[in-house]
Amino acid sequence: xxxxxxxxxxxxxxxxxxxxxxxxxxxxxxxxxxxxxxxxxxxxxxxxxxxxxxxxxxxxxxxxxxxxxxxxxxxxxxxxxxxxxxxxxxxxxxxxxxxxxxxxxxxxxxxxxxxxxxxxxxxxxxxxxxxxxxxxxxxxxxxxxxxxxxxxxxxxxxxxxxxxxxxxxxxxxxxxxxxxxxxxxxxxxxxxxxxxxxxxxxxxxxxxxxxxxxxxxxxxxxxxxxxxxxxxxxxxxxx
Numbered sequence: 346x347x348x349x350x351x352x353x354x355x356x357x358x359x360x361x362x363x364x365x366x367x368x369x370x371x372x373x374x375x376x377x378x379x380x381x382x383x384x385x386x387x388x389x390x391x392x393x394x395x396x397x398x399x400x401x402x403x404x405x406x407x408x409x410x411x412x413x414x415x416x417x418x419x420x421x422x423x424x425x426x427x428x429x430x431x432x433x434x435x436x437x438x439x440x441x442x443x444x445x446x447x448x449x450x451x452x453x454x455x456x457x458x459x460x461x462x463x464x465x466x467x468x469x470x471x472x473x474x475x476x477x478x479x480x481x482x483x484x485x486x487x488x489x490x491x492x493x494x495x496x497x498x499x500x501x502x503x504x505x506x507x508x509x510x511x512x513x514x515x516x517x518x519x520x521x522x523x524x525x526x527x528x529x530x531x532x533x534x535x536x537x538x539x540x541x542x543x544x545x546x547x548x549x550x551x552x553x554x555x556x557x558x559x560x561x562x563x564x565x566x567x568x569x570x571x572x573x574x575x576x577x578x579x580x581x582x583x584x
Contacts, residue, residue: 417444419582425455426576427555429480430466430569435459440486444582447490453504454483463512468564475512480570482508482531482557493584496541500549503534510560510570529559529567537578549578 420441427434435458442451457480463471466478484506492498511526537551553574557567 415444415446417583418442419444419449419580419584421578421580423453423455423576423578425553425574427574428572429457430565432460432466436574440578442486442488444584447493449486449488449490449500449502451486451488452483452506453486454481454506456481463564466564471512471564473512475514477513478510479513479526480508480510482506482529482555484531490539493539494541497538498541499536499538500551501534501536503532505532507531508557510562510565527560527562527565529557529570531558532556533574535576537576539578539580541584545581545583547580547584549580551576551578 418441421439423438423440425436425438427436436455437458438453438455440451440453442449457478460466461478462476463469463478464476484504486502486504488500488502490498490500493500507528508531509526509528533553533555535551535553537549539547539549541547553576555571555574557571560567560570
């Protein structure tokens with residue numbers, strides 16, 4: 346009888362130890378699974394809080410190594426109204442640039458489309474057959490956009506370059522007509538307001554002042570082509 350009781354207590358002790366070990370292993374497994382779920386939830390929350398990474402980045406020396414810069418680009422058609430030699434004038438143009446965060450580096454240009462006849466500007470005393478005025482300019486452009494992701498935002502910028510003025514006959518393709526053009530230096534600062542129509546399109550209206558230096562002939566001077574402009578801009582790219 347004593348042997349049976351002894352055997353029973355030994356068996357009970359072993360059984361309890363096994364049960365306790367199994368329970369401890371199950372509890373540890375559940376705690377590990379719970380910890381894994383918590384870690385995955387925290388990771389998901391952290392990923393949700395992270396801003397979208399730019400699709401293209403570049404490491405730069407100036408501004409710190411490893412600084413991420415958003416790179417994109419755009420092209421735009423422009424139309425400017427101005428007063429030239431006391432006449433209403435229209436100058437269509439084009440611009441394009443590389444977007445580096447809020448900065449844009451590119452080029453822009455414009456040319457006189459209307460009026461383009463010398464008689465329209467009161468130049469009736471000329472003796473040759475070159476009846477048309479050819480005026481155009483262009484150069485490097487820099488811009489800075491304030492809050493470009495907002496629906497309505499604005500920018501400031503300037504174009505620095507040069508241009509030319511000459512006279513031509515009806516045949517604008519005659520090379521001889523374009524020789525000996527008056528060349529000039531131009532600076533045109535501007536301020537524009539834009540509306541984002543879509544991720545790839547924005548339209549704007551703005552004002553600029555075109556300053557010209559170096560234009561000097563018998564009829565046209567710097568002051569005739571220098572002055573304020575009102576322009577509209579239709580830009581297409583990835584903003």
